Amino acid sequence: MTDLSRRSALRRLAQGTALLSAGLPSLAALSSRLGAASNDDAYWEMVRRQFPFREARVPMNAANLCPAPRVVAEAVVELTQDIDVDCSFNNRRKFKTMLELSRKQVADQLGVDSDEVALVRNTSEANNIINNGLPLKAGDEVLLWDQNHPTNNVAWQVRAARFHSSVKRVETPSEPTRIDQLIAPFEQALGARTKVLALTHVSNVSGMRLPIRELCELAQRRNIHVHVDGAQTWGAFNLNLRELRCDSFAASSHKWFCGPKEVGLLYVKRDRIAEIWPSLVSPGWGSDVGPDVKGARKFESFGQRDDARLAAIATTVDFHRLVGFDRVEARIVELAGALKAGLKAEGFRLITPEDPKLSGGVCIMRVPSRKGQEVFNQLYTRYGIAGAATGGLRLCPHIYNTMAHIDRAIAAVREMRSMIVEV
Ligand SMILES: Cc1ncc(COP(=O)(O)O)c(C=O)c1O
Numbered sequence: 495m496t497d498l499s500r501r502s503a504l505r506r507l508a509q510g511t512a513l514l515s516a517g518l519p520s521l522a523a524l525s526s527r528l529g530a531a532s533n534d535d536a537y538w539e540m541v542r543r544q545f546p547f548r549e550a551r552v553p554m555n556a557a558n559l560c561p562a563p564r565v566v567a568e569a570v571v572e573l574t575q576d577i578d579v580d581c582s583f584n585n586r587r588k589f590k591t592m593l594e595l596s597r598k599q600v601a602d603q604l605g606v607d608s609d610e611v612a613l614v615r616n617t618s619e620a621n622n623i624i625n626n627g628l629p630l631k632a633g634d635e636v637l638l639w640d641q642n643h644p645t646n647n648v649a650w651q652v653r654a655a656r657f658h659s660s661v662k663r664v665e666t667p668s669e670p671t672r673i674d675q676l677i678a679p680f681e682q683a684l685g686a687r688t689k690v691l692a693l694t695h696v697s698n699v700s701g702m703r704l705p706i707r708e709l710c711e712l713a714q715r716r717n718i719h720v721h722v723d724g725a726q727t728w729g730a731f732n733l734n735l736r737e738l739r740c741d742s743f744a745a746s747s748h749k750w751f752c753g754p755k756e757v758g759l760l761y762v763k764r765d766r767i768a769e770i771w772p773s774l775v776s777p778g779w780g781s782d783v784g785p786d787v788k789g790a791r792k793f794e795s796f797g798q799r800d801d802a803r804l805a806a807i808a809t810t811v812d813f814h815r816l817v818g819f820d821r822v823e824a825r826i827v828e829l830a831g832a833l834k835a836g837l838k839a840e841g842f843r844l845i846t847p848e849d850p851k852l853s854g855g856v857c858i859m860r861v862p863s864r865k866g867q868e869v870f871n872q873l874y875t876r877y878g879i880a881g882a883a884t885g886g887l888r889l890c891p892h893i894y895n896t897m898a899h900i901d902r903a904i905a906a907v908r909e910m911r912s913m914i915v916e917v
Contacts (some may be wrong), residue, residue: 498866500813510849511764512683520564520565521565521812521813524544524673524816526747527540528540528541528544528813528816528817529758529816529817529818534823535897536723538665538825538896538897539895539896541898542893542894542896543736544563544564544565544813544894545561545562545563545564545894546561546564546567546787547561547894551814551874551878552671552877552878552879552880552895552899552902553880553892553894553895554785554879554881554889554890554891554895554899554903555880555881555882555888555889555891556730556749556750556855556856556890556892557698557725557749557855557856557882557884557888557890558728558730558749558752558882558884559748559749559750559755559892560748560749560751560752560892561894562748562752562753562754562755562810563752563810563813563894563912565755565809565813565881566752566753566806566809566810566813567840569802569805569809570754570802570803570806571614571805573802573805573806574800574802575800577589577801577802580726582608584692586801587676589802589804590810592801592804592805593613593801593804593861594608595755595805595808596638596804596805596806596807596808597611597613597749598808598813599808599811599812600613600759600807600811602811603733603811603814603819604733604734604735604743604761604783605733605735605736605737606735606736606761606763607650607732607764607789607791608615609764609765609767609788610761610762610764610788610790611759611760611761611790612759612760612761612762612791612792612793612794612808613757613758613759613807613830614757614758614759614760614793614796615665615756615758615792615796615806616746616748616756616757616758617645617723617724617725617744617745617746617749617758618643618645618758619760619773619809620744620745620758620760620767621646621649621723621744622646622649622674622723622773622917623760623770623772623773623793624655624692624721624742624744624760624762624770625650625692626648626751626771627770627773627793628660628689628690628719628770629769629771630653630657630689630690630768631659631769632657632658632659632689633656633658633659633660633687634659634660634662634687634689634692635659635661635662635685635688635689636650636654636659636660636661636662636688636689636690636691636692636830637662637664637680637683637688637690637691638650638661638662638663638664638692638693639663639666639692639693639694639697639698639704640663640664640665640666640679640700641663641666641694641697641699642693642694643694643695643698643722643723644719644744644820645723645893646664646694646723646744647692647841649855650690650692653855655716657688660687662683662688664679664680664683665915666679666702666704667679668845669701670702670847670852671733671847671849671852671887673705673708673730673851673852676702676704676705676852677708677709677712678909680709680712682842683832684712684713684716684718687696688713688716688719689718689719690718690719690721690724690883691713691718692721692723693706693709693720693722693723693740694722694723694725694726695722695723695724695726695727695731695854696726696727696730696853696854696855696861696886697726697856698725698726698848698885698888699849699858699884699898700845700858700885701845701846701853701854701856701857701858701885701888702732702846702847702852702853702882703847703851703852703853703854706722706738706739706740707737707739709738710739710741712741714739715759715887717834719741719742719745719766720739720740720741720742720792721740721741721742721743722738722740722743722744723744723745724744725744725745725746725749725856726749726750726855726856727739727745727747727750727854728745728749728750728751728759729745729749729750729751729752729753729822730750730822730823730826730854730855730892731813731823731854732819732820732822732823736763736910738828740762740763741761741762741763741766742759742760742762742763742766742770743761744757744758744759744760744761745759746758746759747759747807747810749858749910750826750855750892751810751812751814752810752813752829752892752894753806753807754802754803754804754806754807754810755803756800756802756803757800757803757807760790760793760794761790762790762793762888764789765793767789768814770793772793773793773796774795774796775795776796776797776904777795778821779792779796780797781827807903817893822893825893826854826855826891826892826893826917827850827855827873829855829891829895829897829900830850830854830855830857830891831848831850831892832897832902833857833889833891833900834846834848834857835848835886835906836859836900836901836904837859837904837907840904840907840908840911840912841915842859842860842861842907842915843859843887844857844858844860845858845859845860845862845886846858846859855890855892856888856890857888857889857890857891858884858885858886858887858888859886859889859907860886860888860916861883861886861888862914865913866883866886866887867883867916868913869883869907869910869913869914870882870883870885870887872906872910872913873887873906873907873910874904875902875905876906876912877902877905877909878902879899879902879903879906881903887914
């Protein structure tokens with residue numbers, strides 16, 4: 495982390511602290527430790543200690559849900575209490591400013607403008623806002639990756655049934671070695687009727703990563719809207735959405751971002767905002783859906799929101815910034831690389847590509863489907879590692895995991911070999 499970015503993180507902390515003295519100062523107290531230049535085991539042990547889980551129950555399922563660091567969880571509790579002690583309009587006025595601070599922090603993290611960021615409830619909702627809101631006509635076609643999550647897949651099918659649009663699913667090679675092998679199937683499928691390309695940055699069922707920028711370039715030459723489900727990348731990769739070039743991007747705070755539960759992100763590129771209808775109309779949606787009156791805020795007016803959680807998004811961005819967005823990404827690549835290499839060395843077969851250009855933090859190994867539940871269950875009950883039985887055995891390490899956790903997971907899988915390898 496550069497001195498400049500640390501200074502600006504601290505300035506923002508001071509701003510937050512001035513808004514409410516509860517919760518936020520403890521992050522300021524951590525800044526010199528989290529921002530330390532070292533990258534050794536002691537540093538990562540210190541990062542791990544910022545999270546409250548016990549060694550007997552180690553989370554390794556970031557694709558589903560992550561623990562929040564203590565500073566974030568405490569900020570939510572204290573801000574909630576602040577509302578319960580005095581829920582007057584007068585007291586709650588400051589939350590408007592805090593919401594805008596959260597929005598600005600997320601926008602800065604992702605290299606876009608505040609007006610392009612809506613803080614919704616989760617990826618499912620953000621995907622569905624795009625699906626419901628894009629002005630499609632009968633006969634228009636939506637092209638999907640067949641590995642998309644149901645909220646960016648079945649949801650398009652439901653819409654097609656209602657409005658007579660059509661859906662085409664694109665399959666990609668299961669063991670790609672180069673990104674052009676992932677581009678070609680989409681290029682071949684694009685047609686004159688294609689109006690939307692709905693993608694997933696990193697798949698939750700294979701761990702495969704799509705070359706989003708290249709696919710955006712391909713689609714945008716034809717004025718096709720590219721929507722990206724980034725549930726598996728916000729908080730894991732150091733993203734710049736402008737450079738990624740997508741038109742819209744959805745994610746959840748409670749996954750790799752390690753933020754408050756049930757807060758989500760919907761980014762919509764400035765010149766696409768006006769044409770997309772909000773799914774829910776409530777005060778603040780802006781009947782004047784003209785160019786950019788309220789920007790993407792029109793997508794997040796759902797009536798009364800949980801102001802405390804929305805405010806704690808700013809604290810979460812500061813936590814990432816203090817560790818360093820690049821350092822978070824590099825550590826996830828390091829942990830995922832060590833896990834995949836260790837499993838492979840034991841003779842297990844991976845579904846997820848090993849190459850970081852073709853993958854992210856989601857690591858999946860083959861397990862006979864009828865054994866998936868049992869393996870995942872024993873991994874938790876006997877070895878204290880919480881993974882998932884999604885697409886095989888799915889393990890998704892994050893910065894709160896140490897190399898000792900990776901070694902424990904590999905040793906556990908080795909001990910369960912007879913259950914996993916079919917003779
Ligand atoms: C790729 C992808 N999209 C969307 C979702 C849904 O996320 P949420 O339940 O936070 O809306 C998930 C959940 O695992 C996912 O992996």
